[in-house]
Amino acid sequence: PSAMREVQLEVPKVLWSDIGGQENIKLKLKQAVEWPLKHPEAFTRMGISHPKGILMYGPPGCSKTMIAKALATESGLNFLAVKGPELFSKWVGESERAVREVFRKARAASPSIIFFDEIDALAVERGSSSGSSNVADRVLAQLLTEIDGVEGLTNVTIVAATNRPDMIDKALLRPGRFDRVLYVPLPDRSTRIEIFRIHLAKIPVDSEVTADWLAELTHNYSGAEISAVCHEAAMCSLQEDITSEIVTRSHFEIALKIVTPRINESLIQFYQ
């Protein structure tokens, strides 16, 4: 039995409104993917084509995956997700075939989005690993072939994400491949407020727990860490009393000591 069956179509249910802030990135992706689908004649009229591939990069946990899913949900596109490292571990000896299979499925399900998470695992700069014809090089070659083979105006959009833009082979960034590159930064204060609002809405919090207060205390936290803070605070309340119905400021103060930002200033410099 082929392991390839594991490359499954997904039906993501992430809405733009589930993603706090990042308005600029949402807009750019709508322009790049939704507009050509909804108004193909406008693109023809202007003599421009839509990008074939979009690469998002930035620190971990800052909504790259959510953005790709929301794009599929909100544009009514089928969604295929592949994690870069999985292609090597799950499909040992068959990684190239797995790449072909992903694209075949995406074409069959078009209009669709292929989302390559951690694409750096698939597209490490050639020559950076030992040997010249190793598996990684062949997988990258296959990926380039498939991307170049995606025809048509709006059928298959390729979206990829990485935390390591420096590792990516430059061949992927040529025109007609990943021709849009978007930086997805750590949330700034106003974005943190939006993210806290979204996550606090699900938790019975005391009235003195506000998104503004928490955003002030979470400089350098990623969206994923903000979500973890909310989870910890709720757990902390239950730990005190399993029948608790409220999460207070002091629970959040404890949670903020448990969940601290992984990123530091030098890493932030790295992305800029």
Ligand code: ATP
């Ligand atoms: P990685 O680079 O580690 O794959 P990512 O950038 O793809 O991370 P996501 O997987 O999209 O990040 O986000 C992780 C989790 O963090 C989400 O499931 C969500 O709970 C929370 N999160 C991150 N950013 C936001 C945001 N802007 N609004 C709401 N929730 C967010």
